[in-house]
Amino acid sequence: MQTAFESWIHPAPPSEGGGLRVVPGGFHIDPIRPVDRAVITHGHADHARPGNASVLATPETLAIMRERYGAAAGATLQPSPYGETLRIGDVTVRLVPAGHVLGSAQVVIEHRGQRVVVSGDYKRRADPTCAPFEVVPCDLFVSEATFGLPVFRHPPADREVARLLDSVRLFPDRAQLVGVYALGKCQRVIRLLREAGWDAPIFLHGALGGLCGLYERLGVPLGPLVPATGLPRDAFKGQIVLAPPSATADRWARRLPDPVVGAASGWMRVRQRARQRGVELPMIVSDHADWDELIDTVRDVGCGTLWVTHGREEALCHVAAGMGIEARALALVGFDEEGQGETADDPGAGDAA
Amino acid sequence: MNRFARLIDGLVFTPSRNGKVRLLQDWFATVPDPDRGWALAALTDGLSFAGAKPGVIRTLVLDRVDPVLFGWSYDYVGDLAETVSLIWPARPGPNAPPTLSDVVDALRAAGRSPRVPAMIAGWLDALEPSGRYALIKLITGAMRVGMSARLTKTALAEWGGRSVDEVEEVWHALEPPYADLFAWLEGRGPRPAADGRAGFRPPMLAHPLEDADIAALDPTAYRAEWKWDGIRVQVAAAAGEARLYSRTGDDIGGAFPEVVERVAFEAVLDGELLVVHDGRVAPFNDLQQRLNRKRPTAKQLREFPAQVRLYDILFDGADDIRPLPFDARRARLEAWFDRVRPAGMDLSPLVPFAGWDALAALRAGARDGAIEGLMLKRADSAYVAGRPKGPWFKWKRGPLTVDCVLMYAQRGHGKRSSFYSDYTFGTWRGDELVPVGKAYFGFTDEELARIDRWVRNNTTNRFGPVREVSPGLVFEVAFDSVHRSPRHKSGVAMRFPRIGRIRWDKPAGEADRLETLERMIVA
Numbered sequence: 001m002q003t004a005f006e007s008w009i010h011p012a013p014p015s016e017g018g019g020l021r022v023v024p025g026g027f028h029i030d031p032i033r034p035v036d037r038a039v040i041t042h043g044h045a046d047h048a049r050p051g052n053a054s055v056l057a058t059p060e061t062l063a064i065m066r067e068r069y070g071a072a073a074g075a076t077l078q079p080s081p082y083g084e085t086l087r088i089g090d091v092t093v094r095l096v097p098a099g100h101v102l103g104s105a106q107v108v109i110e111h112r113g114q115r116v117v118v119s120g121d122y123k124r125r126a127d128p129t130c131a132p133f134e135v136v137p138c139d140l141f142v143s144e145a146t147f148g149l150p151v152f153r154h155p156p157a158d159r160e161v162a163r164l165l166d167s168v169r170l171f172p173d174r175a176q177l178v179g180v181y182a183l184g185k186c187q188r189v190i191r192l193l194r195e196a197g198w199d200a201p202i203f204l205h206g207a208l209g210g211l212c213g214l215y216e217r218l219g220v221p222l223g224p225l226v227p228a229t230g231l232p233r234d235a236f237k238g239q240i241v242l243a244p245p246s247a248t249a250d251r252w253a254r255r256l257p258d259p260v261v262g263a264a265s266g267w268m269r270v271r272q273r274a275r276q277r278g279v280e281l282p283m284i285v286s287d288h289a290d291w292d293e294l295i296d297t298v299r300d301v302g303c304g305t306l307w308v309t310h311g312r313e314e315a316l317c318h319v320a321a322g323m324g325i326e327a328r329a330l331a332l333v334g335f336d337e338e339g340q341g342e343t344a345d346d347p348g349a350g351d352a353a
Numbered sequence: 354m355n356r357f358a359r360l361i362d363g364l365v366f367t368p369s370r371n372g373k374v375r376l377l378q379d380w381f382a383t384v385p386d387p388d389r390g391w392a393l394a395a396l397t398d399g400l401s402f403a404g405a406k407p408g409v410i411r412t413l414v415l416d417r418v419d420p421v422l423f424g425w426s427y428d429y430v431g432d433l434a435e436t437v438s439l440i441w442p443a444r445p446g447p448n449a450p451p452t453l454s455d456v457v458d459a460l461r462a463a464g465r466s467p468r469v470p471a472m473i474a475g476w477l478d479a480l481e482p483s484g485r486y487a488l489i490k491l492i493t494g495a496m497r498v499g500m501s502a503r504l505t506k507t508a509l510a511e512w513g514g515r516s517v518d519e520v521e522e523v524w525h526a527l528e529p530p531y532a533d534l535f536a537w538l539e540g541r542g543p544r545p546a547a548d549g550r551a552g553f554r555p556p557m558l559a560h561p562l563e564d565a566d567i568a569a570l571d572p573t574a575y576r577a578e579w580k581w582d583g584i585r586v587q588v589a590a591a592a593g594e595a596r597l598y599s600r601t602g603d604d605i606g607g608a609f610p611e612v613v614e615r616v617a618f619e620a621v622l623d624g625e626l627l628v629v630h631d632g633r634v635a636p637f638n639d640l641q642q643r644l645n646r647k648r649p650t651a652k653q654l655r656e657f658p659a660q661v662r663l664y665d666i667l668f669d670g671a672d673d674i675r676p677l678p679f680d681a682r683r684a685r686l687e688a689w690f691d692r693v694r695p696a697g698m699d700l701s702p703l704v705p706f707a708g709w710d711a712l713a714a715l716r717a718g719a720r721d722g723a724i725e726g727l728m729l730k731r732a733d734s735a736y737v738a739g740r741p742k743g744p745w746f747k748w749k750r751g752p753l754t755v756d757c758v759l760m761y762a763q764r765g766h767g768k769r770s771s772f773y774s775d776y777t778f779g780t781w782r783g784d785e786l787v788p789v790g791k792a793y794f795g796f797t798d799e800e801l802a803r804i805d806r807w808v809r810n811n812t813t814n815r816f817g818p819v820r821e822v823s824p825g826l827v828f829e830v831a832f833d834s835v836h837r838s839p840r841h842k843s844g845v846a847m848r849f850p851r852i853g854r855i856r857w858d859k860p861a862g863e864a865d866r867l868e869t870l871e872r873m874i875v876a
Contacts, residue, residue, distance in 0.1 A: 149422070149425060149426050149429055150418065150422050150423075150426055150439075150440045151426045151429065151430055151436060151439035151440050152439075153439070153443075153482075155481075249764060249770045249771055250771050251771050252771075253770075253771055254771055258768075261770070269439065270429075270430055270435070270439075271365060271366075271432075271435055271486075272430075272431065272432070272435075274366060275365065275366070276817075276818075278368060278764075278766060278767075278770045279366065280366050280367055280368060281366065282366065312425070312429070314425065315422055315425050315426075318419075318421055318422065319419075319422070
């Protein structure tokens with residue numbers, strides 16, 4: 001008889017650091033308050049928080065945390081490349097690609113013959129800015145469910161980017177202003193534009209420059225990028241400008257000539273969401289698994305038990321139960337599902353989705 | 354259907370009126386008949402399919418999707434058409450997506466046939482989410498693209514180089530897909546005949562008159578009438594058919610069946626729709642209970658009975674008397690009224706006056722809450738569509754004002770999306786502020802920029818696009834009248850509130866109290 005997973009891995013209350021605690025390894029995965037030992041799945045601000053004593057993550061994720069938090073990224077930073085197996089306490093730990101953003105990892109933990117995969121956030125689609133998701137068969141799969149309803153089916157991202165380029169052609173006297181999350185979505189949209197043949201400089205809000213520079217240093221070429229500051233209004237006509245979602249409807253945008261406001265997010269699938277945010281060009285480009293990908297992944301990993309960390313857990317649990325999988329919603333706190341922080345200057349504003 | 358879906362998406366997501374108009378004009382210019390006409394019908398509520406109702410769509414989707422998942426999804430999305438368009442299981446296959454005409458022709462031919470659900474399912478299979486959404490909105494008959502029938506006709510008229518009134522004049526004699534209308538607008542055919550039907554005749558409208566301008570007018574050349582606080586309507590009856598139109602040509606007869614049912618004559622009349630209790634005009638609020646409903650309940654018919662107060666006559670039988678001068682039409686109207694004695698109607702009386710000062714005194718002394726002010730009409734004016742300058746003026750009573758404190762500010766739309774431009778304001782009740790109204794005009798761009806800065810610097814709380822501010826900015830709010838309203842926390846609701854002045858100088862504590870507003874309520 002197998003031991004219950006809960007005896008060695010379980011959600012920790014926020015007062016004890018939050019995230020998932022792996023007892024025999026003595027660490028938390030994606031804690032929300034500082035802990036002694038943290039394993040971080042990826043660099044988004046709701047998963048990678050500052051102030052932990054020691055941090056284990058992929059080299060790329062650590063670089064992102066240093067870019068954002070400086071010395072507060074953690075007292076000791078231990079890089080672990082994809083595929084390396086480490087012994088920590090009474091468990092082995094291996095990071096494998098999650099396909100979410102550059103450096104994003106699933107945490108594969110083995111303990112007394114049981115294998116647990118904590119996916120962090122993930123997607124199954126191709127992304128030119130990060131390594132693709134790797135299927136690791138396991139006994140317990142810990143999944144996100146940000147888009148865990150059957151209304152969320154993301155169309156191909158290149159088609160959405162083609163719509164942006166159509167809009168450029170249609171409105172040569174207007175700027176195209178696209179709201180993108182600073183980490184991941186921004187660089188993915190830039191790469192998709194380059195692949196679609198857009199070689200012109202792309203203009204950036206000040207909050208996006210740092211991470212773009214880091215991506216380039218980490219080997220993701222992005223082409224010519226220009227800060228969208230100090231230029232006459234006419235310089236933006238017929239150009240593409242990227243900014244955090246919160247800036248697209250704020251004073252910052254007043255510098256642009258009658259901008260076509262776009263947003264690149266999985267939430268753009270729902271019209272009312274787009275309209276509420278004043279989005280004229282909704283682009284359904286998501287770094288999260290859509291409904292079909294969530295179910296395919298649960299099937300692919302062949303788990304007997306599924307835990308759902310955050311998002312619309314009930315629908316995914318409902319379907320998993322129908323597949324004969326024991327499914328449970330963890331309702332972990334602290335994850336930013338919407339990514340709709342209002343201030344543009346908040347470094348972590350709106351990373352999700 | 355895919356092209357129609359792109360039009361619908363464009364209209365949904367384009368925030369500006371002009372942007373929507375351009376999209377629609379591009380559609381009229383580039384899409385051939387009959388598809389362009391079917392879209393025009395869909396956007397002006399001119400299409401209805403007996404066998405395709407929301408219940409059919411719901412049944413179809415529940416045959417294909419786990420009802421539990423559908424329920425959660427519908428809760429999340431909030432719109433049946435959109436939920437179905439997104440959740441419908443894709444069935445990649447060789448079927449070509451239908452055109453707009455395919456759909457309309459097939460549904461019209463099928464009527465209530467039991468084949469209808471299978472036809473719809475086949476189309477949904479062949480379409481992608483946007484196409485499915487457009488299809489479902491089309492067949493269930495509520496496009497909701499932020500484009501009124503009137504704006505659609507305005508776009509059409511502008512594209513065809515005609516005035517919207519010319520289009521309105523022929524509109525009600527036309528049938529979808531409007532091939533003869535398009536032929537006329539493109540100069541390929543004659544103007545469609547509009548006579549002999551209970552069609553809409555665009556009404557004659559008035560310019561506002563400022564107190565200072567009145568001295569320049571000759572009082573003997575004008576006639577005065579009370580301006581009643583209802584809604585302007587046209588009663589059109591011909592060829593055994595009676596219709597009630599709003600000022601913009603919407604057929605509102607369904608909401609006021611008692612008015613239409615009482616028509617036993619053939620004429621086109623201009624008047625004001627009012628709720629009247631025992632000969633007394635009720636506050637506009639009562640009429641509002643009857644507006645925007647497809648059908649009234651028996652209780653509403655009993656509690657808020659509607660009638661029409663007549664101003665003018667456009668057709669007496671088949672006789673078009675619009676070219677006659679006002680005095681002659683007035684004589685015809687009075688003679689017609691004496692002869693016909695129409696049920697549920699009365700005449701709006703002329704207000705005799707000796708000169709402008711005497712008329713101003715009459716206007717100031719009119720205590721009846723149902724009177725908004727006066728209408729001045731040139732005695733020799735023919736009845737012409739639109740708003741010609743000179744023949745007709747509306748001379749409203751001065752607005753009421755009250756000093757209110759800004760409580761919440763919301764971001765605007767379109768060009769104003771980066772500005773906090775929609776303001777909710779309140780008056781004092783004890784030492785708390787209670788919201789009494791909301792306004793988003795009455796200030797200049799410079800003032801807007803200054804208020805926007807003030808809002809950002811005095812924010813105490815944020816709720817999505819809305820900011821709560823500390824009480825510190827006073828607006829002098831102008832409004833036409835105030836009524837009791839159990840739906841609002843303050844118990845009152847204003848009509849036409851707008852920002853009169855911004856009182857940067859006035860401390861919030863000296864703004865008005867709710868009691869002040871309550872004293873202005875008209876019974």
